[in-house]
Amino acid sequence: MLSANIPLHKINNSEFRLFLETYTNRDIPSESKLRKNYVDEVYSDTLNKIRNNIKGNKIWVSIDETIDVNGRYVANVVIGTLQTDQPGKVYLLNTEILDKANYSTITKLFDKSMFLLWPDGIRHDDVLMFLSDAAPSHGIHRVAEDIRGKFPEIDKLIAKIKQIFLKAPSRIILFKNKVPGTLLPPQPISHARVHGLRLHHTIISTSADLVFIHSNYGFLPDTILKLENQGLPIVEAIGIIKNVQNKLENIFCKIGISVHEKFKKVIEKNTGFETIIKINDVLTGQGKCFDGLPEDLTINDIAYFKYAPLTSTDVERSFSRYKNLMAPNRRAFEFENLKQALIVQCNKKQSCSAISTIISRPASSLFQYRPGTGYVGVLSNLTPNSSLSVCSNSSDEQIIPNRPHSRLSP
Numbered sequence: 001m002l003s004a005n006i007p008l009h010k011i012n013n014s015e016f017r018l019f020l021e022t023y024t025n026r027d028i029p030s031e032s033k034l035r036k037n038y039v040d041e042v043y044s045d046t047l048n049k050i051r052n053n054i055k056g057n058k059i060w061v062s063i064d065e066t067i068d069v070n071g072r073y074v075a076n077v078v079i080g081t082l083q084t085d086q087p088g089k090v091y092l093l094n095t096e097i098l099d100k101a102n103y104s105t106i107t108k109l110f111d112k113s114m115f116l117l118w119p120d121g122i123r124h125d126d127v128l129m130f131l132s133d134a135a136p137s138h139g140i141h142r143v144a145e146d147i148r149g150k151f152p153e154i155d156k157l158i159a160k161i162k163q164i165f166l167k168a169p170s171r172i173i174l175f176k177n178k179v180p181g182t183l184l185p186p187q188p189i190s191h192a193r194v195h196g197l198r199l200h201h202t203i204i205s206t207s208a209d210l211v212f213i214h215s216n217y218g219f220l221p222d223t224i225l226k227l228e229n230q231g232l233p234i235v236e237a238i239g240i241i242k243n244v245q246n247k248l249e250n251i252f253c254k255i256g257i258s259v260h261e262k263f264k265k266v267i268e269k270n271t272g273f274e275t276i277i278k279i280n281d282v283l284t285g286q287g288k289c290f291d292g293l294p295e296d297l298t299i300n301d302i303a304y305f306k307y308a309p310l311t312s313t314d315v316e317r318s319f320s321r322y323k324n325l326m327a328p329n330r331r332a333f334e335f336e337n338l339k340q341a342l343i344v345q346c347n348k349k350q351s352c353s354a355i356s357t358i359i360s361r362p363a364s365s366l367f368q369y370r371p372g373t374g375y376v377g378v379l380s381n382l383t384p385n386s387s388l389s390v391c392s393n394s395s396d397e398q399i400i401p402n403r404p405h406s407r408l409s410p
Contacts (some may be wrong), residue, residue, distance in 0.1 A: 077109065084304055147220075276293065
């Protein structure tokens with residue numbers, strides 16, 4: 001239930017309880033008993049599995065913070081294994097409330113999380129890389145924000161489109177017919193006719209700017225999505241970033257030069273990215289020496305950077321799970337319980353085929369369920385009063401399914 005984000009109080013539902021008792025042939029504990037006796041145990045088992053999977057591996061660490069709906073600074077700690085021949089596994093290790101978000105609190109959280117991973121002593125030599133929100137992909141985000149700031153009329157145009165279309169059925173139908181598959185923005189409409197007149201005037205006055213942005217910077221959203229793919233080799237990630245730099249260099253107008261200078265400053269401030277480029281040169285045979293690399297980085301360590309991530313996207317995905325847990329009717333969730341539920345959920349194992357069959361069954365088939373008789377003719381492999389064998393892959397699932405995630409998304 002924790003990994004499926006099902007609130008424990010749902011166990012008090014008589015129909016749900018009857019379903020579980022029928023198909024597991026077990027007595028189902030009460031909500032209070034589950035919370036007192038089982039949640040801590042499931043959380044501890046999850047941490048032990050992470051420790052076992054990390055044992056003997058080099059790792060990377062990423063920490064980022066956000067402000068939740070209750071106004072708290074919440075920081076998540078994500079770790080991943082570094083492999084020489086394939087992408088490693090990713091795990092959410094810890095989540096904590098910070099008094100404030102600064103260097104000092106992040107450092108303390110890092111030490112606390114590493115001790116949580118290695119209770120018998122932190123293995124500093126096994127931590128090869130630390131990712132922050134200053135990663136190269138975030139630099140491209142900042143460039144995109146800089147471009148938006150140079151075109152305030154375009155920014156207003158987008159805001160007006162959001163105001164006009166939502167909750168206007170005729171406009172929604174027209175919009176979907178013209179551009180099928182494009183999502184509508186989640187903003188309410190007010191005074192649609194007035195906004196429509198203003199929008200018409202704005203489109204006329206900004207048409208040239210729209211053409212300029214699309215023709216020169218239209219590649220940025222796809223670039224960001226490519227960098228956010230899990231398991232991307234660093235040679236490909238660096239190639240994508242260099243391709244952005246080359247395209248920005250070839251825009252010679254005043255705005256283009258300014259945007260390019262912004263990109264250069266962002267990259268130059270990230271000294272770690274320069275180190276990654278030198279490591280990549282060694283891995284690809286272009287570098288013949290180790291000058292400029294950290295002194296504590298051994299020759300054996302360099303091989304583990306082949307699939308090292310260059311974005312902190314995995315932390316962003318864990319925040320998406322956190323927001324799902326913080327539903328309006330669950331705001332009173334004690335943070336320690338919230339933390340345990342989130343870590344269990346983000347590090348859940350893959351489901352077996354029997355469970356997948358139940359989940360993928362269309363909702364229309366549910367009416368065929370009868371207590372004591374089951375889904376007759378629907379799920380032939382399940383019978384009442386029989387224990388359901390649950391199988392799973394031996395390896396843990398990635399922290400968050402690899403799905404598009406972009407700060408440019410509405």
